[in-house]
Amino acid sequence: MSASAECSSVSDRGSHIPVMELNEVVTSRKVRLKPRESWVLPTCILCMNGFFTSLRPSEPFLTPYLLGPDKNLTDRQVFNEIYPVWTYSYLTLLFPVFLATDYLRYKPVIILQGVSLIITWFMLLYAQGVLAIQFLEFFYGIATATEVAYYSYIYSMVEPGVYQKVTSYCRIATLTGFTVGSVTGQVLVSVANWSLFSLNIISLISVSVAFATAWFLPMPTKSLFFHQMLNNESNDADHRKIHSSKNGDLACVATLEENEAQVPLNSDAHNAEKQCADKKSVNLKNVLRILWKDFLRCYSSRTLLCWSVWWALSTCGYFQVINYSQGLWETVAPSSYSNIYNGCVEAVSALLGAVAVLFVGYIKISWSTWGELLLALFTLVIAISIYIMDIIGNIWVCYIMYVLFRVIYMILITIATFQIAANLSMECYALVFGVNTFIALLLQTLMTVIVVDSIGLGLDLITQFKIYSGYFAVIAIIFFLSGLFHIVKNRQLQQKSSRT
Numbered sequence: 344m345s346a347s348a349e350c351s352s353v354s355d356r357g358s359h360i361p362v363m364e365l366n367e368v369v370t371s372r373k374v375r376l377k378p379r380e381s382w383v384l385p386t387c388i389l390c391m392n393g394f395f396t397s398l399r400p401s402e403p404f405l406t407p408y409l410l411g412p413d414k415n416l417t418d419r420q421v422f423n424e425i426y427p428v429w430t431y432s433y434l435t436l437l438f439p440v441f442l443a444t445d446y447l448r449y450k451p452v453i454i455l456q457g458v459s460l461i462i463t464w465f466m467l468l469y470a471q472g473v474l475a476i477q478f479l480e481f482f483y484g485i486a487t488a489t490e491v492a493y494y495s496y497i498y499s500m501v502e503p504g505v506y507q508k509v510t511s512y513c514r515i516a517t518l519t520g521f522t523v524g525s526v527t528g529q530v531l532v533s534v535a536n537w538s539l540f541s542l543n544i545i546s547l548i549s550v551s552v553a554f555a556t557a558w559f560l561p562m563p564t565k566s567l568f569f570h571q572m573l574n575n576e577s578n579d580a581d582h583r584k585i586h587s588s589k590n591g592d593l594a595c596v597a598t599l600e601e602n603e604a605q606v607p608l609n610s611d612a613h614n615a616e617k618q619c620a621d622k623k624s625v626n627l628k629n630v631l632r633i634l635w636k637d638f639l640r641c642y643s644s645r646t647l648l649c650w651s652v653w654w655a656l657s658t659c660g661y662f663q664v665i666n667y668s669q670g671l672w673e674t675v676a677p678s679s680y681s682n683i684y685n686g687c688v689e690a691v692s693a694l695l696g697a698v699a700v701l702f703v704g705y706i707k708i709s710w711s712t713w714g715e716l717l718l719a720l721f722t723l724v725i726a727i728s729i730y731i732m733d734i735i736g737n738i739w740v741c742y743i744m745y746v747l748f749r750v751i752y753m754i755l756i757t758i759a760t761f762q763i764a765a766n767l768s769m770e771c772y773a774l775v776f777g778v779n780t781f782i783a784l785l786l787q788t789l790m791t792v793i794v795v796d797s798i799g800l801g802l803d804l805i806t807q808f809k810i811y812s813g814y815f816a817v818i819a820i821i822f823f824l825s826g827l828f829h830i831v832k833n834r835q836l837q838q839k840s841s842r843t
Contacts, residue, residue: 382501386509388559389497390516392453395553396460396493397520400528401467401542403685406669407678408467408539409476420473422670422804423797428477429666430791432484434784440488441777442630444495446569450560452492457554459486464547468540493517499563518697522690524549529686569630637774650759651779653718653822657725658783660814661752663790663807664729668745670804676738684742692746696753703754712833714762715826719819721751726815733808790814 401408408414409421416425444452459482466479497509527545531537642648669685676683708717725748732744763775793799794807802810 382497382505382509385500385561386497386512388556389493390512392457392553392556392560393493393513393516394520395549395556396456397517398524398527398549399464399521399546400524400531400686401464401539401546403525403528403669403689404532404539404542404678404683406673407683407685408543410673411539411678413540414471414476416473416476418670418674418804419797419801422667423795423801424473425476425480426666427791427796428480429484429487430662430784430788432481433487434781434788436484436488437777437781437784440485441491442627444489444492445566445630448563448566449492449496449499450557450562452489453496453557453560454554456486456489456492457550457557459483459489460550461547461554464543464550468543468547496560496563499565500561518693522693525686525690525693527686529684529690532686533682533684634774638778641775647763647775649715649825650762651775653722653818654756654759654763654779655782655786656818657722657752657755657815658780659786659790660811660818661756662783662787663795664748664811667795667804667807668732671732671808672738672741674804675736675741681738688742688745692749695746696750699750699754700757703757712830713826714758715822715829718755718759719821719823719826721755722815722822723819725751726812726819729808729815730812733805733812 406421409416409425410418440452463479463483463486466475466482470476470479494513497513501509524546528542531542532539642651672683672685708714728744728748728751732741732748735741735744760776763779794802794810
């Protein structure tokens with residue numbers, strides 16, 4: 344498992360998805376919503392599952408646990424041989440799991456996630472040796488890749504009119520679970536003086552409860568691609584369209600962090616090409632053809648392409664910093680000689696990020712004009728915070744810079760997410776965020792092979808973080824030049840049009 348608390352869900356590894364306000368066009372016949380009970384039960388069960396899945400008090404203390412007497416691994420084994428396995432497995436499994444989630448209709452994949460997490464924490468308790476922990480990382484890669492099912496399931500069970508509400512509930516459940524887990528772990532370590540082994544027992548119990556709750560989820564009857572079913576009560580569905588609000592409320596996504604692999608897969612609105620004339624499943628060839636056409640259509644937009652490029656590049660660097668930050672803290676202040684506050688720092692960064700995102704909704708800025716320059720400015724701040732965290736050698740400065748880094752990233756990824764999603768249908772919305780996350784993981788894999796893995800350079804953490812800082816600085820320069828060029832070009836066009 345990676346060094347970080349996969350906090351947004353997190354985990355942090357995952358892409359951060361906004362809550363879209365969906366407005367249904369009035370047609371000749373009203374769409375009859377399901378009774379309240381039809382969405383309340385699955386939403387409650389899913390929220391319970393998300394809460395216990397995220398409640399893992401041992402995760403902020405993973406690196407000290409692996410380097411401590413329980414596993415007795417060396418720095419090089421943990422950072423250069425074990426942690427990279429998660430990156431490779433996540434990348435390999437992401438696309439197959441994406442398709443399997445839709446084909447199996449979500450619930451079996453949620454159950455698989457529970458099994459993978461149970462195996463991960465059972466091995467974390469009792470497995471010994473580098474090879475065994477590498478297998479543990481592989482199973483955690485399965486668990487991370489299958490998170491997409493959690494964020495997809497509810498869209499196959501509820502009407503579009505309650506998408507915003509149920510999405511908020513599910514996101515709040517995972518964020519609350521992560522925060523409670525981090526705070527609990529910190530209190531038990533600092534106040535009750537519990538061992539890190541005991542924290543892993545609590546985490547195993549929590550993910551086991553999550554696994555049990557998954558069995559009570561109702562089985563969906565439809566999905567976005569493979570099981571497109573027309574509702575008998577609304578045969579005129581092909582005449583209805585659902586559009587995302589271009590003035591979407593960013594405040595509704597205050598509880599979200601980026602995860603790019605966490606994409607809603609289901610919508611009741613499908614264009615004519617994607618609908619089936621009956622209740623038969625769509626074959627894989629047709630699904631891939633639909634995905635390819637959507638891909639070409641979506642990325643033909645310069646605005647969407649620009650924000651997507653920043654999303655992929657920055658998420659790659661974000662994953663690397665999050666994954667190895669605990670290792671840097673351990674280098675600066677070894678847990679065997681000093682108190683550690685990893686759990687407190689993770690919880691504070693998540694909560695401050697959520698609060699900061701709330702205020703984004705009240706900022707009135709022409710993102711189409713100034714967006715790239717602002718991305719460049721704040722990305723530069725991220726680069727500086729990583730550099731300070733790396734060179735100062737003070738654990739409290741490291742903690743503060745880490746919180747600053749995460750808060751800024753959460754704000755920017757929320758804005759980027761909204762800008763991308765504002766003009767997309769739910770189908771394209773799912774595809775674009777899936778592609779962006781895949782590209783981020785691909786870049787992260789290349790960086791891991793070159794910089795981190797023992798088969799590559801196998802650099803120490805201090806040197807790695809200098810590279811990560813430089814990486815974000817390069818992103819800032821690219822977007823500064825692009826934004827400057829865009830503004831100059833627009834002004835030239837305006838002057839030309841005013842003359843004519």
